Amino acid sequence: MPTSRMEAFSDGVIAILITVMLLELHIPHGTTWGALHDSYPLLLTYVLSFVYLGIYWNNHHHMLMATERVDGLVLWANLHLLFWLSLVPFTTGWLGENHFEKVPAAAYGIVLLAAGLAYYGLQTAIIRSQGEGSKLAEAIGDDLKGKASPVLYVIGIALSFVNRWLAVAVYIGVAVMWFIPDRRVERKIAAAEATRAD
Secondary structure, eight states, rough: OOOOHHHHHHHHHHHHHHHHHHTTOOOOSSSSSSGGGHHHHHHHHHHHHHHHHHHHHHHHHHHHOOOOOHHHHHHHHHHHHHHHTTTHHHHHHHHTTTTTOHHHHHHHHHHHHHHHHHHHHHHHHHHHHHHTSSHHHHHHHTTTTHHHHHHHHHHHHTTTTTOOHHHHHHHHHHHHHHHOOOHHHHHHHHHHHHHHHH
């Protein structure tokens, strides 16, 4: 089956998750910059989580651009990813409301780790469905960022019990690493379209 329904559903879920996180932000009582003081932890976690959801949305879109069809396994793998992403607003609120304490910081990292592994599972299911010679398989290649991310999340989770700010720094570092959309897929699709045009 074509990818359009899965992509539309995923886009809708991610949009709802961002909306839920936004609704969790508390409006400060007061009209000075000082009134923002109590809100800044939740605001900072919102920004980080918004960036993460944006990264997943962007890379999910690029991955599906290189996908010709989906099957049942791919659909379930996609739902698995969306399940873990749906927990991002919960851990975002918990982390922000509790000023980056160690257990919420670890829980935030666990959800990021699980979402990263679920994304890798979706990618693997698509490649298995389309074959090792597919556009996606060729574009992904060694996937160093994909392999490094879970390791960094585990380090961040462990660090949350030692120094929560180091854990948050690791989570920010992974987001920075993925901030630029995956150009490998874009280049592969552009090359395939150029070949077809010739």
